[in-house]
Amino acid sequence: MKASVTMIEPNGHLCSDCAVRGIAVCASLDPSELREFEHLGRRVHFGAGETVFSEEDITTSFYNLLEGVMRLYKLLPDGRRQIVGFALPGDFLGMNTSGRHNFSADAIGAVTVCQFAKAPFGRFMEDRPHLLKRINELAIRELSQARDHMVLLGRRSADEKVATFLLAWRERLFALKGSSNTVPLPMSRQDIADYLGLTIETVSRTFTKLERHGAIEIIHGGISLRDPARVEALAAA
Amino acid sequence: MKASVTMIEPNGHLCSDCAVRGIAVCASLDPSELREFEHLGRRVHFGAGETVFSEEDITTSFYNLLEGVMRLYKLLPDGRRQIVGFALPGDFLGMNTSGRHNFSADAIGAVTVCQFAKAPFGRFMEDRPHLLKRINELAIRELSQARDHMVLLGRRSADEKVATFLLAWRERLFALKGSSNTVPLPMSRQDIADYLGLTIETVSRTFTKLERHGAIEIIHGGISLRDPARVEALAAA
DNA sequence: AAAGCCGATTGACCCAGATCAAATTTGACG
């Protein structure tokens, strides 16, 4: 959105001390492969609101998210937006069978990605089935999440959607940063609404309601779970 | 649902003249591999309404759908159901990372599957990266469809949902049986409702409305597209 | 061919969440 500077770091970073080494696609590579892999990717920074790639763009690169949060979304011709997911460090983006991206991806706040040109990456993967296997695992895991989200979108009430979202988001952050009842929400209310298939007003009202009932506290840049059990009960219903 | 007889054919079928040879996972195998592959799968029949596997079941097999249509769904504790997809011949079912199925699968009408025990299949795939690659492609394609469906569930109106469904279903059948304005709908109105995140009444009313407007004709076991352009216009909106 | 059943359709009414419209809070910048 905002015109901000996209930076490409000129120097070579070391995969071996990359923050996502253990959780991203590269977890499947041994040290010697990693050294070769290092030459394929380059770190790129994006500022808040910048678009990393757009739906229908021809796929020229894949991306490994290193730092920050991204929103992945699709737009209808009339502008309605559905966010199909939020990406966190370790997520691998850009795979498709059509040669074109099937969703758009924006940085929410500052983001660092490891960018791979499609062809060299494909060649590298060609004779490294364990990398393919890793990518397949990530795809299958995502598919499972996508199905869970379909249930949420198709069959849950607004209260259940919001409660489920807070718990699932906390769970994802837990895997990265450890457990906490403080749940940072780097995305806007509009983003949350477009993820849950609601309007911004309904999201806001639901937060307020949860706070009035003592289930959460709305804090700067996120929420705090005051009564996790109550939120869980709402989400389960 | 209904207690009907599940049949396992005792004799060996030939993969080489299998109906889905060219479109399923096995499309990635050469003739000699195919002969070996033949010993891994066995054909199993299911009657209308029978459950092939259930969510949370430990995954012991993978399935290659050969004939018929299946509904893939998830249930909420209180019984609300979301159908996450319909499977057609050529679809490969059962992959997951957790060791348990993450959705349930029922036969809609009579179904024939090619069933593979998980471990031998995994071993066979181990040293056949092209099979893994094929499975990965199918997973990524499904992921793309899942994202499209999220947009439908989260952001489309009832009219748009129904119109989009009819066109997408016709498109899938087209790939199997060729083009036609007659669209068979083997699934019930309840199934369609649970797929689109609507109620059965809304689906029924929307069909009737489309028919009154001359866009479709409701026929036994499906619909006929009378004015495909109008349906497309509704779906696009 | 009458009875029973089950899926589908239709009608009447209702409500969760959308829409429209202000406030109010927050943040960025001079």
Place this chain on the structure above:
DNA sequence: CGTCAAATTTGATCTGGGTCAATCGGCTTT
């Protein structure tokens, strides 16, 4: 600080689609 502009919250009202309740076929069974 003070000033905008943007994001969020809050309130009032509206409505698309849900809920509840009859029918209405089309099969099967006898």
